[in-house]
Amino acid sequence: MKSKVKSTIVFFLCIILIGFLAYSGAYGVTLGGYELKPLGQVINKGLDLQGGVSVLEEVQGNNVDQKTIDRTVELLSLRVNKLGVSETVVAREGQKRIRIDIPGKFDAKEVIDGVAKTGELKFVGPDNKTILTGKDVKDATASIDSQNGNKPTISLELNSEGAKKFSDATQKFLGQKIAIYLDNEMLTNPQVDAHITDGRASISGGNQTLQEAQRQADLIKSGALPVTVKPVQVKTVGASLGANALPLSILAGKIGIGLVMLFMLLYYRLPGLIADIALTLYVYIVLVAFANVNVTLTLAGIAAFLLTVGMAVDANILIFERTKEELKSGRSIKASIDAGFRRAMSSILDSNITSIISGFVLYNIGTGSVKGFALTLIIGVVLSMFTAITVTRTLMKLVANIGWFNHIKTIGTFGVHDFRKGVVK
Known part of the structure; x- marks a missing residue:
């Protein structure tokens, strides 16, 4: 009982x-x-349930290694996130193709032009001449600098070639500003406060939040795509x-x-x-x-x-x-x-x-x-x-x-x- x-x-x-x-x-x-x-x-909903644009990109060239394609996928993901659209999908298909699904966007041309173009990252001096490009940037991260009033800071690491160029530029433009552009959009315009010779620089100041600093760091890191991609299929729902x-x-x-x-x-x-x-x-x-x-x-x-x-x-x-x-x-x-x-x-x-x-x-x-x-x-x-x-x-x-x-x-x-x-x- x-x-x-x-x-x-x-x-x-x-x-x-x-x-x-x-x-x-x-x-x-x-x-x-x-x-x-x-x-x-x-629950995330796909394009066929809420509409949007699907673009299938193909990497151009015959001798592209898998590491380069994986890097391209990563950079395209950063650019998709730049659009501010949630539930996006950037995934590799087959050997040389990458699918980009962006729900809620219905202008296929805007997506192709804004996301999948090769793009250009450049550091421009006060004389309007390009100092560095995306190929010179090895890494970019954002963090809180406790020694600078707990302000968000972007840390840059350049490759050996970029470090030499940057050393010459920071010596030449000490006390002046070097602007950073991505696809002709200015990301930041910091002032040079020191002669930097080791290829490691930090960008601080302004009223940006850590999230905004991380976004800028991601865009700087994404730079230019390492290969050319071409849309082979575009579908709009x-x-x-x-x-x-x-x-x-x-x-x-x-x-x-x-x-x-x-x-x-x-x-x-x-x-x-x-x-x-x-x-x-x-x-x-x-x-x-x-x-x-x-x-x-x-x-x-x-x-x-x-x-x-x-x-x-x-x-x-x-x-x-x-x-x-x-x-x-x-x-x-x-x-x-x-x-x-x-x-x-x-x-x-x-x-x-x-x-x-x-x-x-x-x-x-x-x-x-x-x-x-x-x-x-x-x-x-x-x-x-x-x-x-x-x-x-x-x-x-x-x-x-x-x-x-x-x-x-x-x-x-x-x-x-x-x-x-x-x-x-």
Whole structure:
């Protein structure tokens, strides 16, 4: 009796917790001044869900090493961040191509001209002559200078050739200003206070914040691209198309998940209800994972997510069918549940591991939306195993301890009825 009461309390606490998580994920909640935003607001959305510009750039030249291409990707990312657009994607595709996805921007020419052009970083003296270029800059970082009133400072490190040029310039223009330009935009215009011979300089002063100093340091470091890139594919998704795609995708997801839950409830009754509760928690956990690992959700990603929902339910079906076989052999409810999970485990692991392997292959050789599909699939499959093996099993044992599996109306086609005794074996 004590065990039954304890199981009842724990079961309903689990239901309340899962219900709270589902509600907070769908609508958001505010607790003690801390706000939990709806997951729909915090998950990154791809171009096909909100519109924007996608540009596929190709590195020109035949003898470009991989280190140079990786550096180009890094510099393009810095330039994309300069646009102030969130949820941008700069990723390498194949050997010599780089995809730039910028949601919320609809002027493809502006994106190409402002991000993917070769660009020019230059240090210009008061005589309007160029002293250094981006090729002379080795590194640039921002920090707080405790010896200068805790003001943000940009530290520059030049290569050997740049150090020689800068030494001559700082000696010539001591007490004057040397401006730093990127693509004809002045970044900063500091005054030369010392003759610098070691190629290490610092820029301080002004009212800029550390964040602004870091932005300038990133732009100085990005400098000119080490190679020429040329757009080979430009795609613009209109805002209206993206706005229509998102609600339709959400509706399709609700219908799909709803039909799956209805089938489980009608066919398996109480075990089906438990599977639906576990599925609700699964949906919440997956969406939280998407938000925390910065997955950019696309239409292909939504398709992969719905596919993993079906796989999560499939694991429950395997467990229930194995449990049913144990019930037919005359075992008790609790023994059948344990044996059902144990016997279904190999099938669940086999099917899910093969799906994960397929996901890794697609992620490594795929491009664009294929990568998004693969990443969503991998995350979903891993978490579906967790909910099926852990959550469903825990809830099933709690319900068995309460005694709700002892009536044929709660089990339906799930169990085997012994009409002579009037109980489920």
